[in-house]
Amino acid sequence: MFITKSIYQPKVFDVLMTISEKKKVKLNKNRAQYDFSGYKVLLAEDNELNREIAIALLKIAKLSVDYASNGKEAVDMFLKSIEGEYAAVLMDIQMPVMDGYEAAKTIRASEHPDAQRISIYAMTANTFTEDVSAALSSGMNGHISKPINTVALYEAINESINKEK
Template sequence: MNSRITLSPDNTAVRGWDVDNEKPRWHDARRDKRIEHCRRGLFLFRRAAVRISEENGGEPAIGEGTPEAAADKYDFGGARLLLAEDNEMNMEIASEILKSGGFSVDWAKNGEEAVRLFEESPAGYYSAILLDIQMPVMDGYEAARRIRASRHQEAASAVIIAMSANAFAEDVAASLAAGMNDHVAKPIDPAYLFRTLRKYIGGKAG
């Protein structure tokens, strides 16, 4: 029997796995505590995936929804993405997932910064723009509208994808109405994210 595990909604624990007594050590333990929690969650995620597979009598393996498994199927060859995410922990997780698929990632801390980076970029620089919805200064909806209304050569053709914990039909409709191409729910399913990106920008599938 194959088991699939996922990160908890806050990305700090493994669903179905007791992490209360786990105390992994990090080389950069003096960094911001939020980053430490992020890496702790990813560490436990991978270790638990292997252990559950072993307990079920199978060879150690990583579940389909993990970055490693998804990366085995996709290679985006260094394509550059613009990621707008105000939460540093979420940014670290999303960046690790995207880099595992061969992407380069530029980080914007809010929608306003994302709009500025896009407007200052040459044509073809970003293969896609990933926008969190709830951000300070400027949210993802407004950022998408500003990008579409800009004078940039690719204002109309840029691939813009919402990334949000709100994934009801009305949330998806709101993203599309703001000018986005698609909507990806959080917590991020790496395989689904890569399939969505490949639909718009190509990329090698294994």
């Protein structure tokens, strides 16, 4: 089989979401309990398709999303944000310009009022113990594996929001 046309990424995303929805009936019931209206997260993800999928999953839970294409952009956006603007930062690890570990360290070392409070989660396919340890050592609060486990993602954000209260 050959593909004779170029593939438009949003169309691929729609197909993947349709397939995953058919296989995850239980997850749909769990999704309904998450309503993060009024909260915003910062997503750092350089891969366009991964970013589109993550944004779609976050919007299902009624989150507002700002996104950056690399760690440096994420740091700059965080530093320009007002206190309490973001409920959490979701950080890919392998990105150009500045990786997720360095971005997390830079955020934690900053003078921003939320630098120590904000929950930062690694989002990566690397799930070995040393990868999780590296994320925690860089100042991240946790690790969400890719492909994204939706319940784990929502639970991490829920934990972050409840930590603020």
